Amino acid sequence: MISGYAIATLVVFIISIIFVIHPVSIPTRRPIPNIPINLTTAPILAIALLWAAQCLNPAVIRGGIVGTEGVKPYNILILFFSLAYMAITLDVTGILKAAAYWVSNKGGSNGWKLYFYFYVMLTFLSVMLGNDPVILSGTAFLVYYTKVAKLEPIPWLISEFAAANTASMVLFVGNPTNVVICEGFGVNNAAFTAYTILPFLMCNFVCFLALGAQFHNRKHIPRKLTSSKELNAREQLLDPVGAWVGSIMLGSTLVLCLVVSFFGIDVWMISLPFAVGKLIFDFAWDHYRFVRKRRALDSSPSVDEKTPIDEDQTTEPGTAVSPPTRPPTPQPSSSDKVLERLKNHFPTFFTALPRLPFALVPFAFSQFILIEALAHQGWIEVFAKWLSRASHGEMHPTIWLIGVLGVILCNLSGTNIGATILLTQVTRAANLPPHTFRAAAIALAVASNIGAVSFTFSASLAGLLWKTILGQKGVTVTQREFAFWNLLPLTVMTIAGLAIVSAEMAVLY
Template sequence: MITGSSIGTLVVFIISIVFVIYPVSIPIRLPYLGRKRLPINLTTAPILAIAILWAAQCLGPSVVDQRRHSSSSSSDQRRIQVSPPFCDSQYAERPANATSSSGTDGVKPYNILILFFSLAYMAITLDITGVLQAAAFWVSNKGGSHGYRLFFYFYVMLTALSVFLGNDPVILSGTAFLVYYTRVTELNHMSWLMSEFAAANTASMVLFVGNPTNVVICEGFSVNNAAFTAYTILPFLGCSVTCLIALGFQFRKPKYIPRRLTVTEELDVWSVLLDPTGAWVGSVLLGTCLIVIIIVSFFHVDVWKISLPFAVAKFTYDIVWDHYRWTKSIPMLGQRPKRKWSDDLPSPTKDVPLEIVGGRGSSEKPSPDGDDVRDLTPLPPTASVTFEEASFPATTANTRVNTRNNTRDTTLTSRTLVNEPSERTTAKPLLARLRSRYLTTYAKFALHFPTFFTALPRLPFALVPFAFSQFMLIEALTHQGWIEIFATWLVRASDKQMYPVIWLVGVLGVILCNISGTNIGATILLTKVIRAADLSPQTNRAAAISLAVASNIGAVSFTYSASLAGLLWRQILQQKGIFITQKTFAYWNTLPLLVMTVVGLAIVSAEMAVLY
């Protein structure tokens, strides 16, 4: 039954989504801090929406627990039974609507976040060693002077890396690399960057750990982790191949992909492998973790209990290895430790402490002549991280050069900035001293343990408040009856038939990625709706796989906010002086998205026809 509270809840939910897509900042004045701007964006908008609903008594402490109590007494205690060959035996006795005290309908936000952050840390620290850039150099050498062959090799490399590392680490490092590569070789950056974005997000559907949305689906629909890959591997191959064809067609003009490139010398692959030992250790730990997760997924074990110990082991190794290299003055990430750094610390009341640059803690602004100008303002620990531009010297356009010395000498440097004391510093010496002490301490630890402090800003911390707030907002919709209404619409539109459900969920998933606050919000919402629709076990499973395809290719969409990867991708490009408008982004993604949607859902339909 629709009431004023339910309508208000839906309106607040929609408004929060609008601010996620189009963030704004409101100027406010705070005591002692002066004039500040309050951002209303991906992180704050859902939290403000929860506060408003809480104040209006549309959401309260009992809402989250209500589903747990109601599900235990509900008549809908069906049990999931899936036909071979993808029978998830460990879930055979789990009620379809089972919940826990920390989640609903089998979806536990803390499980998802722990798993995702554990794997993200291992993937990011592996990338810091230079593995991805070394792979890019190797592929570039193999591509030679043939434009289309190089384009194909890069697409395959980015796809393969995204399968195992996930889309976020590849977006972080691959984007910056392609910016510099296309700049010094005078290639049109649009075709290479758009192809990288599409390849990385499409490949993330293969492993359940490739994207947080995959974890939501596996938890919410009780899909075995190994079975998830078995279901999605064919849709992935179909989507990836057709996406490459679509990209090749729309970028067919020579100005986007030239037929021939001018090449005089090969790039030195080993020059950018900054930590070979760390690369081997990181690869072994990450690979072993993924294998163990797949094995234990056949048993009644939460996979975060596997990924977390591996992440702790990798963190311990990073700290010990960095400390050992510090004490032995062994180069770390291309820079030999400066043993007397502490003797030259800046004055807390006058100087700004050390900044770690090399693309790992600095920001850049475009100059009028098109060259990058490095902004030497120290960034906070949550700043984004990218590759160092010096890997491709600006004077070597159209030439492949040996970059060993350039990379090792400039990857990690430190600088002291001297500023005149400001009025704020004079008026508030205590705050100035505290800030200076914090920045100084942070810089000292960052020089001592560069691996961890380089990885720290790259972790997607914005995911934490966003994920929890999305769970709470959608739970509020459930409490107000909207999920049941949406489920009724789905039943009426599909008549609970498998193939209409596949296409309805798939198309709606792609659309909702654009208008429901990233693909994470869309996945959580549709998971709840599908579960409430009381479909047959086979149709329920088909809907889950259709949603998995849609939530991943939905990132290759019309709005940057369709995924966290899109927001991260835009931020990196803006730091490098490249501004791609929302209209241009949507224009180049339209054709790949359309063909992937049709092909991906068609393959899911074919799979279900064979299995059921």
């Protein structure tokens, strides 16, 4: 029986999602100019409101943080941040930008050849590093490259976004949603890749065909580039030692995480020590480079500086010449001088720190708590009954229902993380047969990744990050343009990806 508390919980949940999709700012008096209600604050305010209305209790909040029935939110976030730190610090070395320059040189002046090479490179990097680090580096580079080459930026940016988010379905660490699925459905990490590799290959292939079809006009991708100068890839590799160490540590972490998953060990126990080890290396290596640079400067011969004299100024012999007057420059404060010194001394850590997706922490925990509140009020059981009735517990209807719903809910549930958490809980409560349950997990894995290539920027954290970077670089992509250019790739990927999942499950079961 659905109570008034249950209805209130669902309404507040939906309202919080609306503010995630369309954030607003409430103007106030100084010193606080406005109060933002967005991805970070809206779910937290929703929890506070539901707690005040007695729609949830401390046990529900604890369940959303610690986890219930095998789903451990803290495990997911520790794993994700550990790998994110290693991937972002690897990017700080310049290795991703160097790779982009190298690919640009290989493509030469052939527009379509270069377009294909970039697509393959971004796909490969996203498989290994996940979508967020590639979005961080690739977006800024493509904005720069398209300006220099005098190219229309939209085809290249849409291609990058689609490739990065499609490729993130291969490894369980490629996207936080993958970790949620492995935890919630009890899918072994190595088995996850075995299930998703074929859907990924098909999605990646048809996505490129769709991109080629809609950008075939020479205005979008010219057959011959008018400006195609050779770029120096070696200069972009700022720290070769850091790049080697970072690559080895990240690769070792991924391999070990796959191995220990066979023994039921929580993978954060592997990723966290590696991330701490990488942090220690970053501080030690940056300190060594800083000291070596300082010694080199101290040992160099000093050069006397003379006060410049205005040649037009006439002076008498023996008359002192006063230096030209300069406007006073504002002096930085002492939380600024210290920070600047730290950035100069330890550039790797302090460059990577602002790039870490800290907004994910309150958002993800809030989503877990809100889904737990829906379960507490009986909504998860209601949704599970609807799923059982619609699919009759059969495998192929479940694949298409979960897959299509997953893509849609990425736009309506506050990013693909919210959609994945919700559908995971609903599917677990539906008491599906084992083979249908496993098929639903793989369908959701495909949907939650390609669902980022969707109609709203808030369909994924990568979308919000992508939009922010473009705004900083002076490139405007409207919500309408984003939806229009993603419509065809998303449609063909949904059909092709879920068809491969259906074929896989038909063969296996």
